[in-house]
Amino acid sequence: MLRFQLTRLQEKPTSAKLEMFYRKSLYVLALNLAKxxxxxxxxxxxxxxxxxxxxxxxADYDGAMQQFVQTIGNLQPSYVIRKVCNTKHA
Numbered sequence: 001m002l003r004f005q006l007t008r009l010q011e012k013p014t015s016a017k018l019e020m021f022y023r024k025s026l027y028v029l030a031l032n033l034a035k036x037x038x039x040x041x042x043x044x045x046x047x048x049x050x051x052x053x054x055x056x057x058x059a060d061y062d063g064a065m066q067q068f069v070q071t072i073g074n075l076q077p078s079y080v081i082r083k084v085c086n087t088k089h090a
Contacts, residue, residue, distance in 0.1 A: 014039070018047070027051035045074035056083055 021030040034044045052067030068080045
């Protein structure tokens, strides 16, 4: 008797893929996915913001600032200013 197993693969939506990358701190992959999927500028800026927040939490302030610079025009400047002020007082 022959038995066959049928497997169905279903691609996850981009938002689910991004969430998985965020949970695993794979922000470079998230940015690459955003580029290949043609996400809008504000969505890409949000990935840079989250990446910057991640680097900031790891005390990589220079790396965080590089990510925050990528959000210019999409992220409120006060957000970055608060981060910088908190670093100087920490």
